[in-house]
Amino acid sequence: MTQSQIRKKITKRDWKTYFKKRWLYLLGALFIYVAPLVIIFEALMRIEPNQTNISISFLGFVTGITYLVFFSKRLNAKIKELKTGALKTFLTGLISLIPFITVGFLAHLINNGFANFQHAIWGIIASMFIGVVCQTIDYLINADYLYGLELKKIAADKIFAEQEEERLRTEIEALRGGGNNNE
Known part of the structure; x- marks a missing residue:
């Protein structure tokens, strides 16, 4: 998914x-x-x-x-x-x-x-x-209902942003590690 x-x-x-x-x-x-x-x-x-x-x-x-x-x-x-x-x-x-x-x-x-x-x-x-x-x-x-809807949307965006940040960190570390092996 x-x-x-x-x-x-x-x-x-x-x-x-x-x-x-x-x-x-x-x-x-x-x-x-x-x-x-x-x-x-x-x-x-x-x-x-x-x-x-x-x-x-x-x-x-x-x-x-x-x-x-x-x-x-x-x-x-x-x-x-x-x-x-x-x-x-x-x-x-x-x-x-x-x-x-x-x-x-x-x-x-x-x-x-x-x-x-x-x-x-x-x-x-x-x-x-x-x-x-x-x-x-x-x-x-x-x-309150509208606030709850907005909070849910913001929370989902924050979680996905954190996941993307972690994925990019891993990718950068892999590139740095891969770059050091070639030197």
Whole structure:
């Protein structure tokens, strides 16, 4: 059995107990992540499909977010590799505008597309606040349980580090001993 497999077996959680103890944390996660998405999608459903400028704003916003999340680091690295010149200057400037363009698309989308978006914003804020309160209460209730899980993980890491240290000491001693025999 490999060290990785042993570590997994030692630090394995009893998921049934974990979910029983952490249900409030999971409820909080629903309020923080899922409920705001539902509110946003519900607001998006109210947009009239015949408004072309709203569709373009939505497409621009989604494209901008996709770029920022998935492609910006790679593209910036490629641009830095280019020779200094007009193209590099232009592309660097264009890349720095993308976050602002994305925010502009979002502002246009909110301003023109969402009916009663101010209510949705307050709904999102309230939902996320409820989620944070749930997760804080969960931590207060389960502090000892979470501390025990963390201690078990730290102890396993320490034991494996000590074993690796001992293995390296033995290997170094063998190399030193082997080096002296050749002299």
